[in-house]
Amino acid sequence: MSKISYNLAADRRIDRRAFAWRAGALALASLLLAGLAAANLARQRQIDRGQGGQASLQAERSDRLRAAGIRLQEEIDSWKKAWSAQLAAANRLIERKRFSFISRLDLLERAFHPGLRLQHLSMANEASGRVTMTVSAQTLNDLFSLYRELVPYDLTISNETQAQGAYQVNLSFLISNEKL
Amino acid sequence: MGLTAFFLPERLPRQVVYAGDRHAEVVSLSRGRITGRRRLEGVALAEALADGGLGWAEVMAELRPVETGIVFSASPFIYNLFDFDRLPWSNKACGELVAWRLQKIFPGDLAAYDHRFFRLDRKRVLSILAPRSLRETAEARFREKGVPLTFIGSSTLTLLRRMQAARPAPDFFIESDGPACTLLFQNRRTPIYIRTFRGSSPADAVEETLKTVAFVRGQYGIEPRRYWLIDHRDSAAALAAALASLAGQEYTRLQSGLGEAPHIPGSR
Numbered sequence: 001m002s003k004i005s006y007n008l009a010a011d012r013r014i015d016r017r018a019f020a021w022r023a024g025a026l027a028l029a030s031l032l033l034a035g036l037a038a039a040n041l042a043r044q045r046q047i048d049r050g051q052g053g054q055a056s057l058q059a060e061r062s063d064r065l066r067a068a069g070i071r072l073q074e075e076i077d078s079w080k081k082a083w084s085a086q087l088a089a090a091n092r093l094i095e096r097k098r099f100s101f102i103s104r105l106d107l108l109e110r111a112f113h114p115g116l117r118l119q120h121l122s123m124a125n126e127a128s129g130r131v132t133m134t135v136s137a138q139t140l141n142d143l144f145s146l147y148r149e150l151v152p153y154d155l156t157i158s159n160e161t162q163a164q165g166a167y168q169v170n171l172s173f174l175i176s177n178e179k180l
Numbered sequence: 181m182g183l184t185a186f187f188l189p190e191r192l193p194r195q196v197v198y199a200g201d202r203h204a205e206v207v208s209l210s211r212g213r214i215t216g217r218r219r220l221e222g223v224a225l226a227e228a229l230a231d232g233g234l235g236w237a238e239v240m241a242e243l244r245p246v247e248t249g250i251v252f253s254a255s256p257f258i259y260n261l262f263d264f265d266r267l268p269w270s271n272k273a274c275g276e277l278v279a280w281r282l283q284k285i286f287p288g289d290l291a292a293y294d295h296r297f298f299r300l301d302r303k304r305v306l307s308i309l310a311p312r313s314l315r316e317t318a319e320a321r322f323r324e325k326g327v328p329l330t331f332i333g334s335s336t337l338t339l340l341r342r343m344q345a346a347r348p349a350p351d352f353f354i355e356s357d358g359p360a361c362t363l364l365f366q367n368r369r370t371p372i373y374i375r376t377f378r379g380s381s382p383a384d385a386v387e388e389t390l391k392t393v394a395f396v397r398g399q400y401g402i403e404p405r406r407y408w409l410i411d412h413r414d415s416a417a418a419l420a421a422a423l424a425s426l427a428g429q430e431y432t433r434l435q436s437g438l439g440e441a442p443h444i445p446g447s448r
Contacts, residue, residue, distance in 0.1 A: 004298050004341050005185055006308065008315045008332040013247060015191035022187055 095127040095177070103180045104131060111149035115142040119168070129175040136168040143167050153179065192446035193249035193331045197239060199225030200253050200412050201357040204235065206242040207441055212448040214441060218242050226256045226314065240325050249331030250318055251444060253412070254355065254362040257334050258293070258309040259374045260285070267302060278305050300370045308337070335443035336362050336374075339410060342438055344369045350434050351404035352396075354389060355443070356419055357412040361385050365396050365404055372400050382419045389423065406432045410442055 104123060108131075112118065120134035137143040147155065153173040160169040192212075198205040204223040208216035220242070223235030262281050268274050278297045283290060286309070293309040300306055315332055322329035336355055343353055343366060352365040359380060365373040373396050379385035393404050409420055420433055436442045 003185070004306065004337055004344075005190075006296060006298075006333050006337040007190060008294055008296075008310060009249075009330050010315075010319060011328060011330055013191040013328075013330045015189045018189040018191075019187065022189070026187070 096125065098177050099125045099127070099129070100177075100180065101125075104129065104175050107175060107180065108133075111146060113142060113145055115139060116146055127177065129177065129179075130172065131175055132170070132172045134168065134170050136166050138166060140167055143169060146171075191247070191330070193247045195244060195246055196249040196251055196331070196444045196447075197225065197243070198251050198253075198335065198412070198441075198444065201255060201360045203358075203412070204239050205412075206239065207444050207447070208244075209444070209447060212446050214439065214444070214447055217441070225250075226252055236321065240321075240327070243325070243327050245327055247328050247330045248322065249333065249445065250329065251331075251333050251335050251338065252310075252314070253357045253360060254334065254336045254376045255360055256311060256314050257336070258286075259336070259376075260307040260309075261300075261371060261374065262305045262307060264303050264305070267299060267305065274299065274305070278307050282307060282309075304370065306371060308334070310334075331445065333445060335412075336364060338443050338445050339408070340364055340366075340371060342436065342442055343408065346408075346434075346436065348406065348434060350406045350408045351402070352393070353408035353410060354385075354419070355410045355412075356385060359385075361388065363389060363392050365400075365402075367400060367402050372396070372402075382421075385419060386423045405430065406434050408436050408442075409433055410436070412443070 101123060108118070108121075115138045117136045118133060119136055122132045124130065135143070135146065137146070143160075147157065150171065150173050153175055156172040158170045158172070160167065162168075192209070194209055196207045196209065198207065202222060202224055204220045204225045206216075206218045206220070207214055220235065220238050223238060225235060225239060260282065262278060264277065264281075268277065275295075275297060279290065279295065282295070290309075292312055294312050294315055295307065295309055297305050297307045318332060319329055339353055339355060343350060343364070349366070349369060351367075352363055355362040355364075359378045360376065361379055362374070362376045364371055373392075375392050377385075377388050379388055396402065396404055409423075411419060423431060423433075439448050441447050
């Protein structure tokens with residue numbers, strides 16, 4: 001609802017007192033608003049400053065932790081470096097100590113059936129456990145039965161020949177310590 | 181306009197001349213209180229201002245050289261309420277729209293009138309035409325006499341403004357000045373209908389009033405019951421009695437609570 005204020009007179013007079021009151025009220029309201037705004041701004045700034053301080057503390061702490069982490073990592077690396085050589089030597093010793101000719105020969109004994117003849121055997125004291133041998137057999141079936149026994153040990157067959165009614169072949173396979 | 185009116189409020193005059201239909205009244209005010217009233221019978225000030233006729237000298241003799249206002253009864257003014265689909269935001273565009281509507285219904289020369297309008301809501305406008313010569317002559321006469329004329333208003337609009345703010349609010353008011361009567365109806369504190377007429381007797385006036393109420397009831401779908409009766413001739417009792425006798429208990433007269441001269445701006 002709009003107020004109807006009808007006055008045709010050209011020479012109107014302003015109510016100075018009412019104007020002063022209203023202008024004063026407006027100025028007061030403006031001041032109050034400005035004061036409120038300033039107070040809010042100051043409070044916000046204080047909060048920001050507090051949060052900034054906390055953030056810098058957190059950042060410092062995180063830097064310290066990161067530096068400690070780097071230092072520890074360097075220590076670990078140096079320890080690793082120092083120990084890796086010793087570890088390799090120890091592993092070599094362990095491998096050497098664990099190597100068993102008897103066990104390998106025992107395995108060969110179980111694999112060899114009648115009709116097979118071991119002509120040559122080479123075996124080294126190494127972790128890989130490479131074994132090479134030359135075998136001769138009366139029948140092809142005997143030879144195949146040997147192949148079947150040695151297939152799980154990465155068997156390589158080479159130079160299979162037949163001469164004078166016998167079959168001869170060179171075999172190479174791996175018997176690692178773990179498979180014994 | 182609202183902000184200007186709020187921050188630059190007008191100072192109300194210290195004495196007001198009410199220019200009635202066949203009388204004038206000089207009212208002295210002090211801080212809103214009426215300190216003196218002098219009634220001058222047989223003075224038609226609106227006419228006297230125009231032709232310099234009788235009554236002008238009598239009124240001026242009563243005036244002190246202080247800020248003065250003049251309040252005319254409804255007779256010199258032409259009121260119109262216009263409905264639009266939508267009012268433009270700009271006051272200038274709104275004024276042009278109202279003037280265009282006015283030109284369609286007003287037969288006279290609009291240039292001879294001072295046109296003011298008030299937005300009542302988003303769609304309604306109250307338009308007021310006052311003869312330009314009335315204002316110019318009044319200002320010239322007062323200037324000649326050295327009396328500052330700071331207010332030229334309408335008693336009807338003063339009453340309307342007060343009716344809008346009243347609690348409890350009446351549904352309409354009857355402003356009676358001898359044979360001249362003005363009826364103004366409001367709905368939800370917005371004026372919806374204005375009518376001025378002349379009745380030869382209180383019974384005539386009441387009959388016209390009841391007809392108008394019936395029209396408003398049918399046209400606007402409201403039930404006007406409570407009213408103010410503002411009488412400039414001290415015949416309110418007769419009018420109220422006539423209204424009561426014709427309409428029974430259907431209508432309730434509310435006291436405006438605005439003192440003895442509610443049509444005088446700023447009076448209490």
